[in-house]
Amino acid sequence: MYIRTEKPEDLEGVRQVNIAAFGRENEANLVDRLRGIASTFSLVALPSDRIVGHICFSPVVVEGKCSSNLSILGLAPVAVLPEYQRQGIGTLLIQHGLEECRRSGFQAVVVLGHPDFYSRFGFIPASRKSLKSEYDVPDEAFMVLELESGTLQDCSGTVKYRSEFSLCE
Ligand SMILES: CC(C)(COP(=O)(O)OP(=O)(O)OC[C@H]1O[C@@H](n2cnc3c(N)ncnc32)[C@H](O)[C@@H]1OP(=O)(O)O)[C@@H](O)C(=O)NCCC(=O)NCCS
Numbered sequence: 001m002y003i004r005t006e007k008p009e010d011l012e013g014v015r016q017v018n019i020a021a022f023g024r025e026n027e028a029n030l031v032d033r034l035r036g037i038a039s040t041f042s043l044v045a046l047p048s049d050r051i052v053g054h055i056c057f058s059p060v061v062v063e064g065k066c067s068s069n070l071s072i073l074g075l076a077p078v079a080v081l082p083e084y085q086r087q088g089i090g091t092l093l094i095q096h097g098l099e100e101c102r103r104s105g106f107q108a109v110v111v112l113g114h115p116d117f118y119s120r121f122g123f124i125p126a127s128r129k130s131l132k133s134e135y136d137v138p139d140e141a142f143m144v145l146e147l148e149s150g151t152l153q154d155c156s157g158t159v160k161y162r163s164e165f166s167l168c169e
Contacts, residue, residue: 001089003096006042006054011035013051014044021079030077033164034058039073039106043097045080045089053080055093057101058164060110062131064157073101074161075111094121098145107151108144110159115140130156 006014011032018028034040034056045053055078062072075097080089098121101109110126111118112133123143126132129152133142142159146152 001092002046003043003092004046006044010044010051014042014054017044017051017054017081018077018079020081021085022077027077027079030164030167031056033167034162037162037164039071041100043093043100045093047084052084053089053093054078055097057097057109058162060162061160062155062157063160064155066155066157070108070151070155071106072108072110072159073106074159075109076161076165090117091120094118098147102147107148108146110142110144112137112142115143118143121145126159131159132157134158134160 014031015028018031019025031042031054037058040056040058042054042056044051055075057073057075060072060074075094078090078093098109110131111123112135115125123145125140126142126144127139129144131144131152144152
């Protein structure tokens with residue numbers, strides 16, 4: 001499996017992966033809206049010449065008390081074509097993505113998703129770091145991963161995704 005940064009020629013393949021995985025166009029449209037925003041990046045997974053998985057990271061802000069030097073990303077969406085799911089591709093995309101976030105100097109990543117899945121990568125409920133979601137979601141579903149240990153210790157408040165997400169529902 002080959003994981004690499006998304007290229008301009010991947011756009012249609014990325015759309016198809018998101019539409020097939022989510023069964024609707026909302027996430028594919030979100031990815032199109034996010035593209036080009038500073039600090040946003042996407043990776044794709046290719047077993048051969050076909051894109052079968054995609055992951056996107058985009059900047060979030062904390063409304064509350066937090067150092068302005070802190071750079072936090074939101075992981076969303078991540079998608080794998082249904083016929084390629086449960087083969088470890090999602091895991092590889094997340095691992096590579098988090099490594100890229102680390103390498104690029106980001107301090108933390110948030111995600112909204114299934115706790116059993118994301119805890120495998122070290123994500124913990126964001127509430128344990130005094131952070132909450134702007135959305136009305138179960139406490140354990142909104143998670144955070146510190147890429148530098150202790151980096152969130154003086155941080156608290158509501159995490160806001162880019163405004164492009166508000167059109168996603
Ligand atoms: C979530 C997703 C990206 C995972 O990709 P994947 O390639 O199937 O993941 P992996 O094979 O690396 O890991 C599969 C594990 O994730 C778990 N998992 C996957 N999706 C899950 C979900 N929605 N809820 C709970 N667990 C889930 C499975 O239990 C599985 O664990 P197991 O193999 O030990 O049983 C993929 O299932 C997908 O595209 N889903 C639809 C879109 C979506 O819901 N994206 C996440 C929200 S942004």
